[in-house]
Amino acid sequence: MKNSDLFSKFILNIVLVLSICFSVNYCYAQQTAAPDSTGQTNEFELLTQRLVQDGFDQEKTKALFDNESVCFDPDGVSLFFIHSESSLNYDQFSSPKSIANARNYMVTHKESLDNAQEEFSVDKTIITAILMVETRLGTYLGNRTVINTLSTMAALADKALAERVWGAISDNKKPERTTFDKKVDRKSRWGYEELKALISYSNREGIDPVAIKGSYAGAMGIPQFMPSNALTLARDGNKDGRVDLFDHEDAIFSVANYLKHHGWKSGLSRQRQHKVLFKYNHSNYYVDALLKISDKLK
Structure with missing residues (x-):
């Protein structure tokens, strides 16, 4: 040749x-x-790959997102883009009935509240006020699957998926498109970090992440902690070796530790108290409601 x-x-x-x-x-x-072999679109395929690249176990991560209960949730996440703190009725939490319920709660959980107050130097009336506003003292914990919320938020880096959330917002409630796009960019990055924290927290505590229910924003448990705070600031109040935010003792200690971490201490001025509480929820309406409840409980 x-x-x-x-x-x-x-x-x-x-x-x-x-x-x-x-x-x-x-x-x-x-x-x-x-679409996959079943004809269903796998919106989380790229998200799964990203998590594996960031060090999460490939087999476990794939199994997690293959779970039929884990799904893209544009309707739920759309609420995130129309929520307004100023429209909430915070006065309901300082009504005579609510204050009576809070007093009963303080009697029922007196030992845990006293111990948390002593250990973290956080006023037990403030702890109770937060639990009242967040979940009505643990009686309303939210019904959204947290992993669906955070996975959907994280996946919005894909413009086609962001468009589906835009379409899920009713026309009369749609924000300005530029406002929506900016929030999507910011919150998709935030959602991914919270998703990683959720998986890490669940792995550490031996909890099935698919079973965790919470708010439309991905907050969970009696104190409505975001997963990143659950991972770093939540505490084991009942000393059973686990941090369970659906347990009242753990919730009480977790709130106290959170506030101490952000600067709460005995003898804080009202202005400084306001600044620390603002870290829990960036709303002046929210903080004013907490201080009002606390005053009534003293």
């Missing part, structure tokens, strides 16, 4: 190999945005 023939054959083989590689990569790229 002539050298020229050998060279031509060599070039042909290279072209063939490159063509095969291109085809495989192209099909893989299409598959990430295409």
